[in-house]
Amino acid sequence: MTRPAPAIVILGNGSLATARKIQQVYPGALIHGLVGRVEGADRDYHEFGANLRELYQQDSPIIALCAAGIVIRTLAPLLLEKGAEPPVLAVAEDGSAVVPLLGGLGGVNVMAREIAAGLQVAAAITTSGELRFGTCLLNPPSGYTLGDLELGKRFVSDLLAGHSVRVEGNAPWLDQAQLPEDPAALRSIHVGSAAREARADELLIYPRSVAVAVSTGVVDVPQAIRAALQQANVAVQSVACLLAADDQMANPTLREAALELGVPLRFVAPAVDIGALARSAVPGATVEVPLDNIAIAIADQPLQVAQIGRARGRLAVIGLGPGAAELMVPAVKAELARATDVLGYETYVRMAGPFRADQVLHCTDNREEMQRARHAFELAAQGRSVIVVSSGDPGVFAMAAAVLEALHESSDPAWHNVDLEILPGVSASLATAAQAGAPLGHDFCVMSLSDNLKPWSIIEKRLDLAAEADLALAFYNPISRSRPWQLGRALEIVARHRIAETPVVLGRDIGRPGQTLRVTTLGALTPDQVDMRTMVLIGSSTTCVFPRADGGEWVYTPRWYGDKPAT
Numbered sequence: 001m002t003r004p005a006p007a008i009v010i011l012g013n014g015s016l017a018t019a020r021k022i023q024q025v026y027p028g029a030l031i032h033g034l035v036g037r038v039e040g041a042d043r044d045y046h047e048f049g050a051n052l053r054e055l056y057q058q059d060s061p062i063i064a065l066c067a068a069g070i071v072i073r074t075l076a077p078l079l080l081e082k083g084a085e086p087p088v089l090a091v092a093e094d095g096s097a098v099v100p101l102l103g104g105l106g107g108v109n110v111m112a113r114e115i116a117a118g119l120q121v122a123a124a125i126t127t128s129g130e131l132r133f134g135t136c137l138l139n140p141p142s143g144y145t146l147g148d149l150e151l152g153k154r155f156v157s158d159l160l161a162g163h164s165v166r167v168e169g170n171a172p173w174l175d176q177a178q179l180p181e182d183p184a185a186l187r188s189i190h191v192g193s194a195a196r197e198a199r200a201d202e203l204l205i206y207p208r209s210v211a212v213a214v215s216t217g218v219v220d221v222p223q224a225i226r227a228a229l230q231q232a233n234v235a236v237q238s239v240a241c242l243l244a245a246d247d248q249m250a251n252p253t254l255r256e257a258a259l260e261l262g263v264p265l266r267f268v269a270p271a272v273d274i275g276a277l278a279r280s281a282v283p284g285a286t287v288e289v290p291l292d293n294i295a296i297a298i299a300d301q302p303l304q305v306a307q308i309g310r311a312r313g314r315l316a317v318i319g320l321g322p323g324a325a326e327l328m329v330p331a332v333k334a335e336l337a338r339a340t341d342v343l344g345y346e347t348y349v350r351m352a353g354p355f356r357a358d359q360v361l362h363c364t365d366n367r368e369e370m371q372r373a374r375h376a377f378e379l380a381a382q383g384r385s386v387i388v389v390s391s392g393d394p395g396v397f398a399m400a401a402a403v404l405e406a407l408h409e410s411s412d413p414a415w416h417n418v419d420l421e422i423l424p425g426v427s428a429s430l431a432t433a434a435q436a437g438a439p440l441g442h443d444f445c446v447m448s449l450s451d452n453l454k455p456w457s458i459i460e461k462r463l464d465l466a467a468e469a470d471l472a473l474a475f476y477n478p479i480s481r482s483r484p485w486q487l488g489r490a491l492e493i494v495a496r497h498r499i500a501e502t503p504v505v506l507g508r509d510i511g512r513p514g515q516t517l518r519v520t521t522l523g524a525l526t527p528d529q530v531d532m533r534t535m536v537l538i539g540s541s542t543t544c545v546f547p548r549a550d551g552g553e554w555v556y557t558p559r560w561y562g563d564k565p566a567t
């Protein structure tokens with residue numbers, strides 16, 4: 001799995017210049033600044049500890065511009081947990097010191113050297129093996145993977161204790177290393193894709209040089225792959241990717257097998273048989289077909305997986321929530337990090353950013369929804385990882401339904417094969433309700449007052465029936481310049497069924513800068529108090545209001561109806 005870009009975390013404006021220099025070393029890195037202390041950061045955070053721990057748990061490399069001790073104390077509670085250990089570094093605010101702290105196997109020393117070079121200082125490397133040999137033997141470069149970490153640690157301490165070593169197989173990155181080499185050495189570093197017994201006198205490093213092609217009809221795919229590899233005497237650690245014909249793109253069995261084996265899944269055009277498919281995907285490789293339906297292509301170099309066939313495209317329709325970063329669900333944050341293309345109304349695409357230079361933004365007008373949905377499928381069908389952005393929840397008067405409509409109308413198998421997922425967000429009605437208390441604490445009805453895509457008569461009918469049914473009401477799209485009179489008419493209909501004292505909540509730009517929350521009543525509400533950035537919540541007959549200690553008011557609709565139950 002690829003790591004996210006590093007996060008450069010700073011506590012004050014004094015670190016900004018150093019942070020920017022480090023950003024030149026890692027153009028994808030974002031500067032995280034403490035709210036109120038840092039101006040002009042790429043991302044704001046409110047609490048240093050919570051932000052750092054969240055980054056760590058998301059496996060994000062961390063470059064913290066502060067004292068090493070602060071970082072250690074902050075992350076200490078997480079260190080005993082197994083799981084991600086991304087590189088973590090402390091860098092002096094003025095850029096005079098670079099200290100790698102954690103993530104030795106994640107390449108922290110490599111990063112320390114890169115950052116130190118960018119700042120023109122020396123990195124404070126403390127790893128003995130690395131200092132002695134000029135490379136971390138336990139962290140081979142991408143395209144290679146270590147056989148066994150525990151045996152590896154013992155092996156490195158043996159070398160540090162004075163034992164000599166020989167290198168078997170092709171290990172180009174060790175050409176520059178200063179190893180105590182001796183052709184007659186007892187200990188060896190063995191690089192190869194064959195299956196091998198782990199031994200203490202051998203450091204096994206597998207090149208990811210094998211692709212496994214699978215055709216239909218295999219029952220337990222991971223099990224069958226393991227059996228085929230065993231027959232061909234190929235190490236499972238050498239598998240770089242699974243291969244299948246592109247008419248199998250939506251096959252869930254293959255997807256699960258790739259997940260279980262922890263390798264990507266690539267698709268190529270169907271071929272006469274599985275051996276031919278493997279040969280077409282990895283030209284020049286040795287191909288073995290140990291089992292019907294499974295072919296193994298063994299190359300003599302690590303495979304460039306991104307250049308083999310193509311990936312199944314992905315399309316995620318995401319909800320940003322109302323605006324504030326804390327109200328965005330973590331699945332959406334992760335999706336934003338992996339996207340290659342981002343589509344949406346410009347305001348929302350901006351709100352979802354900042355993006356890396358390699359991410360393509362396709363901003364469109366708010367009204368071109370079907371066109372945007374089709375464009376998203378065209379991109380995803382090429383194998384890209386596409387996001388369509390909505391504010392709030394994508395399923396609430398937003399892009400998810402448009403995307404599904406576009407798919408429903410299409411007979412293109414490439415569109416139907418796209419890995420489509422809808423990721424929810426906090427909708428404006430819920431974000432507004434939470435700030436006011438619990439006005440939607442009992443049954444409620446959600447409506448858009450826009451008659452752009454539905455006749456006004458149906459809106460009137462639904463309003464009338466929902467108000468009669470004594471549901472609390474949440475109005476999206478309450479008013480706009482082109483729809484000036486509709487809200488007034490809607491309020492007249494509601495007033496037929498509700499008293500003038502009925503509580504009303506108006507939330508404007510909730511979760512965004514300059515947000516306002518007003519509590520009023522149905523009798524006092526006039527359309528000029530509302531605009532298109534406002535959420536209107538109207539209580540039911542049981543909704544009540546009482547003062548808050550801070551001077552405001554709480555609004556809630558009790559969970560019961562009729563007589564209050566005995567407690």
Ligand code: SAH
Nearest residue numbers: 392393396398427428477509510532534535
């Ligand atoms: N998908 C969005 C709604 C889109 S419709 C969601 O789930 O929230 C747009 C309407 O939503 C606006 O006219 C306004 O009524 C409401 N809205 C969206 N964001 C809002 C916010 N931050 N504060 C108040 N109302 C908002």
